[in-house]
Amino acid sequence: MTVKPAPAPALHPFTLRLALGLIGVLIAALTSGLNDRVTDIALADIRAATGISYDQSSWIISAYQAAEVAAMMIAPWFAVTFSLRRFTLTVAAGFMLTGILLPLMPTPAMFIGLRVLQGLFGGALPPMLMTVALRFLPPPLKLYGLGAYALTATFGPNMAASLAAFWTDDVSWMFVFWQVVPAMLIAMVLIGYGLPQDPLRIERFKQIDLFGMLTGCSAMSLLILVLTQGERLDWLDSPLIAGMLLTALPLFVVFLINEWFHPLPLFKLQMLQRRNLTHGLLALAGVLIVSLSGSALPSAYFAQVEGFRTVQFAPLALTIGLPQLLIAPLIAALLNIRWIDCRWMLAAGLGCLVTSSLLGMQITSDWARDNFWLIQILQAFGQPMVILPILMTATSVVAPPEGPFASAMFNTVRGFSSIAASTLVSWFVSHREQFHSNILINNAANRSWLMTASESSQANSSHPLLPDGSVSATENxxxxxxxxxxxxxxxxxxxxxxxxxxxxxxxxxxxAIVPKRVWPPQTLIQPVSPTSR
Incomplete structure (x- = not known):
C-alpha cells in the first residue's frame, strides 16, 4: 500500500507565542552543540574525576559524535511522523535526563553507553531548528531564522572554552553535564507553549525507510569512529580501523542507492540536481574547515607554546562567539536588501577569512594574545558572512514540503564535515610539526648548535643550580x-x-561557477524557483 505524500504544512500566523516556541528550539539546539564541545575541552578533568583511562576516555567523545551524526540523518523523518512539537519535546527531555545521570555512572562502560544515548538525543535537536525556521517564519523573517541556525556553527563552539573553564575550575566537573538542565527546562517550556501541535502520521511507518536507516546510520557512525580514532590507532595499520572503513564504505554506497529509489527516503537525492543546493552542501563542508583557523589553531598555539590553561585563552574565542548575537542579525538584514547579491556577501566573508589566515601565517614563538585580536575580529565577521549566504542560496530552491529532506542532508553534512575538518587539521598540524622538527634537528646537527650551546653554558658562571656555575647536559x-x-x-x-x-x-x-543568483525570500518575483536546476 502506498502512503500518500505529506500534505503541505498548515500555515500558522507568526505571533509572539510562536516566536517563543522558536526561541525554545534555538536554546535546545545551542545547548546540544555546547554540550559536545564543553565535554571535549573538559575531558582531562572528567578523566581525573572518574578514573577513566586515556584510551577509554577517547571513546567518550567518539561514541557521542557517532551517535549525534546518525541521529541527524533520521530526526526529520521522525519529526514529521510524530509531529514536530511532540518529537522535539521528547528528545529535549531525553537529552536533559541523560545529562543528569552521566556523572553518576559507576563504570566506564555504562558511562560511554549513556553518552551514546545522549548523542542520539542531542543530534536530533539541530535539525529541528532548521525545520522550524523554514516552516514557520514568514518570508521577511526567514533569513533571521537561518541566522539563528548559523549560531549553532559560530556562537556555540566559540563559547565552549569559557564554559568548560568555568565549570571545571570554579564549580565541579559534574556541571559539565548538568549545565544542560536549566537551559533544557527553559527550552521545553517555550517549545511546549509556543509550537503548534500537528497530528500524528503513523501511516508513514508503512513505508518506513528501515533499510536506509540501518545502512546509513551504521555507515556514518563507523566513518565518524574511523575519523576520531584513526590517529590514535595508527589508521590503516590498525585492524579495527581498517575493518570499520571497509564496512562503512560499502554500506554508504548501498545507502545512497536505496535512497535514490525509495518512495519515502531519508535523503531525497534527486534534489541535488538543483545547483544551489549542491553548492550549499559543498560550501558548508568547506567553510567548516576554513573556520577552524579562528579557533583550533590559536588554541593549539596557546596550549602548547605558551602553556596556557583553557581559562587563559578562552577570551579569544569569546571575541568570535559573543559578537555573533549582533553580527548574524545584521548580515541577515543586509541580505534582505534586494540589490545585495548574496554571492558577493559570501565572497566578502571568504575575503575576511583569507585575510585572517594571511595574518596568522606570520606567527612566531613570541606572539601573545594581543597578536590574535585582529585575526579573531576578522573571523567574527567572516564566518556569518559566509554561512548565511550559503543557507540562503541553498534553501531558496527547497519547497516547504521538502524541508525535512533538506534539513536531514544539511545537518548530516554539517555534523560529519565538522568532525572531518577537525581531524584533517589536527593530522596536518601533527605531521607538519614532525617534518619541521626533523629539519630543525638536522640543521642544528650540521651547524654544531649543540656544541656551541654547551660551550656557552659552561662559560656562564652565574647559573644558580651547580656550584661551579655550569649547566648540566640534561638541562641543555x-x-x-x-x-x-x-x-x-x-x-x-x-x-x-x-x-x-x-x-x-x-x-x-x-x-563563481555553481550557484545562481537568488533574491530575498520576501521578494515577490523569485527568479530561482524551488524546482530550478
Missing amino acids: LSGFATLIKHQALVLSLSDTWLLLIGFAAFLLLLT
Whole structure:
C-alpha cells in the first residue's frame, strides 16, 4: 500500500507565542552543540574525576559524535511522523535526563553507553531548528531564522572554552553535564507553549525507510569512529580501523542507492540536481574547515607554546562567539536588501577569512594574545558572512514540503564535515610539526648548535643550580628539545593557515561557477524557483 505524500504544512500566523516556541528550539539546539564541545575541552578533568583511562576516555567523545551524526540523518523523518512539537519535546527531555545521570555512572562502560544515548538525543535537536525556521517564519523573517541556525556553527563552539573553564575550575566537573538542565527546562517550556501541535502520521511507518536507516546510520557512525580514532590507532595499520572503513564504505554506497529509489527516503537525492543546493552542501563542508583557523589553531598555539590553561585563552574565542548575537542579525538584514547579491556577501566573508589566515601565517614563538585580536575580529565577521549566504542560496530552491529532506542532508553534512575538518587539521598540524622538527634537528646537527650551546653554558658562571656555575647536559638537551618543539609547532601552524587559504580559494571558485543568483525570500518575483536546476 502506498502512503500518500505529506500534505503541505498548515500555515500558522507568526505571533509572539510562536516566536517563543522558536526561541525554545534555538536554546535546545545551542545547548546540544555546547554540550559536545564543553565535554571535549573538559575531558582531562572528567578523566581525573572518574578514573577513566586515556584510551577509554577517547571513546567518550567518539561514541557521542557517532551517535549525534546518525541521529541527524533520521530526526526529520521522525519529526514529521510524530509531529514536530511532540518529537522535539521528547528528545529535549531525553537529552536533559541523560545529562543528569552521566556523572553518576559507576563504570566506564555504562558511562560511554549513556553518552551514546545522549548523542542520539542531542543530534536530533539541530535539525529541528532548521525545520522550524523554514516552516514557520514568514518570508521577511526567514533569513533571521537561518541566522539563528548559523549560531549553532559560530556562537556555540566559540563559547565552549569559557564554559568548560568555568565549570571545571570554579564549580565541579559534574556541571559539565548538568549545565544542560536549566537551559533544557527553559527550552521545553517555550517549545511546549509556543509550537503548534500537528497530528500524528503513523501511516508513514508503512513505508518506513528501515533499510536506509540501518545502512546509513551504521555507515556514518563507523566513518565518524574511523575519523576520531584513526590517529590514535595508527589508521590503516590498525585492524579495527581498517575493518570499520571497509564496512562503512560499502554500506554508504548501498545507502545512497536505496535512497535514490525509495518512495519515502531519508535523503531525497534527486534534489541535488538543483545547483544551489549542491553548492550549499559543498560550501558548508568547506567553510567548516576554513573556520577552524579562528579557533583550533590559536588554541593549539596557546596550549602548547605558551602553556596556557583553557581559562587563559578562552577570551579569544569569546571575541568570535559573543559578537555573533549582533553580527548574524545584521548580515541577515543586509541580505534582505534586494540589490545585495548574496554571492558577493559570501565572497566578502571568504575575503575576511583569507585575510585572517594571511595574518596568522606570520606567527612566531613570541606572539601573545594581543597578536590574535585582529585575526579573531576578522573571523567574527567572516564566518556569518559566509554561512548565511550559503543557507540562503541553498534553501531558496527547497519547497516547504521538502524541508525535512533538506534539513536531514544539511545537518548530516554539517555534523560529519565538522568532525572531518577537525581531524584533517589536527593530522596536518601533527605531521607538519614532525617534518619541521626533523629539519630543525638536522640543521642544528650540521651547524654544531649543540656544541656551541654547551660551550656557552659552561662559560656562564652565574647559573644558580651547580656550584661551579655550569649547566648540566640534561638541562641543555631539555631546553633545546623544548625550543625545537615550539618552533616546529609554530611553523606547522603557519603551514596550516596556508592550507586553509587554499580551501577558501576553492570555495571562491565554486561560488563563481555553481550557484545562481537568488533574491530575498520576501521578494515577490523569485527568479530561482524551488524546482530550478
